[in-house]
Amino acid sequence: MTTAKINFGRRSFIKSSALAGGGLMIGFNWFASLNAQAAEVVKLPNEWFEITGYLKIGENGAITIMSPNPEIGQNIKTSMPMIVAEELDVDWKNVLVEQAPLNTAIFNRQLAGGSDSIKQSWPGLRLAGATGRKMLKEAAAKKWNVPVAEITTELGILYHQKSGKKAGYGEMASAAAQIPVPKEVELKDLKDFKIIGTSRKNVDGQKIVTGQPLFGLDYKKEGMLIAMIVHPPAFGMKLKSFDATDAKAKPGIKDVFRIKIYNDDYKPQWCDTTSFTELVAIVGNSTWEVMSARDYLKVEWEPFADHKIAMAGWGGDQLVSVPAGLESTADHHAKMTAAAAQPGKIERRDGNPEEAFKNAAKVIERTYTAPFLAHTPMEPMNFFADVTADNAKLVGPIQSPESMEKTLSARLGLPLEKIDIQMTRMGGGFGRRLYGHFMVEVALISQKMKAPVKLIYSREDEITFGIYRPAYHAFYRAALDAKNNLTAFHVRMGGIPENALHANRFPAGAIDNYLAESWAIESNISVGAMRAPGSNFNAVAEQSFLDEVAEAIGKDPIQFRLDLLKRAKENPVGKRNDYDAARYAGVLELVREKSGWDKNSAGKNRGVAAYFCHSSYVANVVDLTVEKNTPIIQKVYAAVDCGIVVNPDAAINMTEGGIVDGIGQAMYGQLTLSKGQPDQDNFDSYRLIRHAEAPKEIEVHFVQNEINPTGLGEPPYPPVMGALANALYKATGTRYYHQPFVKNKFE
């Protein structure tokens, strides 16, 4: 048992309950769920007693655990409460889960991003459970008049062995609610875990499969209006004027007006990214009426001039240049090729790479590219707002509620405490919902209409709105000496308008002479974080290149990587290496064993890759065949090191999803532009992976250790793209340098 200090109390729980509709009533409370197995077991109590901001316990022993972070499909609405329940020491079947609203007084970092929900919240969630347990023990000790140290718990029951007394948590809940929040609590030993490390079903599973309201798009309020926006058709354009005469005459239409997202003196934060700061809003009674009438709007657009935006950055204000012009993919390619031919900004230099390349017996040079990508979560952007002169209530899917509350406060002129944000289950996000311009849009529309409003984007609105994964370019060189030793490694990475370079990641640290350079080209195409930013290109380019280098050297591709990692572990080059070489090697060794790489590879088109990002390590082996000029992914093996696995089956699900997504993006994903206008705007032109294209089988293995857990939203996504490229080479004899692969080879 370890002792830990507490830093939270019971403050402002009222705020959190108010939005969720008061006490917890399943069936009425939108944000409450119960796990599928519990449906017939948990009886709702007559009264809930709030123990802490995380916990309510009913007189009958039912437990409500608040899940603080936004649920985007990463399943933290199940795994976060599992961690609390573990330390509270209760039977999971008595647990109800409720999505917490944004409440910075109780919860820390209510953000879905960076695969950090579990990693960052692990200590806090354990404390939350242990605190409740301690308060219940103290209440029992007081009532039974015995020392608190003599009280034990098991599965929601308090025991005093000496006197033979026992009581359920529910019986002590009322008294525990009066106990001051303790300053120190004891945490369980890992060996005593009963819930963490066991597979528990998604708490929203039953609601999902029966179509109950869960998502932002499902949210309704009496008197609610529906709004849509019209944004410029091309990057580089802005709103000039509009004529709404015809649209306003259509049935059900209430108003059409211009909205300006930010005030002139506002310095946008990181989450305020948008290419389109002035929009036309159309508001009406129902979705179809608004969608239909929107076609009758006559809007004029005009090119904008070069300008700069002062952004409020983490390291102080930053001036971001936005060039004028209507950009096209063909021009982008020409610019990237030209930029890559010049030296970039040196980000890391070890040894003497120039000398090593000069003296090399052989130099391997390769170039890799990847296009812009749209996030395309299945639930289109939407949000609900009810803004009055005094306060604003917002409900919907958002990954970054805490930051967006600040943006809304600035734009609406309301203090933070007058803004309530409730997060709904998100129909995906992949980073797109970190950028909450739609919350500002709907708040302004509600303010103008003096009514509750739900804003809905069409799929076309979403795909053509920007905030894309950047377009990337990478140029790699490797120097080999006469004995085929790798003597130098050089990467020059660029992109529009950002590059993907992680200069201190593997193979940095494993090679004496190393050079990493970067460059970027300004653009008016807005970009943002998409699942595993940077890594989602880095992994495929670097892991394809290493495969080719291993082949040139004549080494097995896994052994080649392990030899480099051995060097990085035993005698690392440089001090700023951002990875743990032993854990990196661990996933490669595990995937080698589980895939039967050494014994079972004959006659198979196999590719391997490994990558580390967002604190977790993943290695993949992909087996594929090519039939009728179409690659069929027969099997993917994954070896994962994310520390302690909280909910194993859900972790496998996340890993499978990352693999399918990675294969889909590498094979099919691309967003191209012609004169500033996206060439794709819906799923008929923007290709996502479909059922028949998914791997026939996926096998996931975890490294077993006792390291504090790290995330899985992003890490399983990048490496499979490299393994896929390497397996395609085995099948076809051709290397795949440019994404999407299907465009280049399989059309």
Next chain:
Amino acid sequence: MAIFNLKINKKEYKVDVDPSTPMLWVLRDHLNLVGTKFGCGIAQCGACTIHLNGEAVRSCITFISEVGVKEITTIEGLSENGDHPLQMAWIEHDVPQCGYCQSGQIMTAAALLKKNPHPSDTDIEEAMNGNICRCGTYTRIKKAIKTASHS
């Protein structure tokens, strides 16, 4: 606007909407049946799949004026107690990640099993290819359909 009488999930409904309104928005906006999801609006993703006389159709391109006397089933009416073999198999395999596409996936799978109670892997891939899951739960969807087909 016009009055339409609809039979949805064995219940009678009356709505007054424009005849060009897709069933998707009739269900979601006017009848408060929001299990049927909006994903693309052009019949490319399958999130809005419902049954029209037992056939899987995309409600985003099915206008209310086309429905006539045909019986509609939505995810809310697939079973009375949420215990259709597919719904139970979906829970058993813990299929959903974000969950948004899953009602459409289940409705397409239910129409498949009605016609073909024991589909092969290829049958499943062909039938389910119109339903996109952006989270990539396809392997679990296939397993759940096979489990349901054996029940």
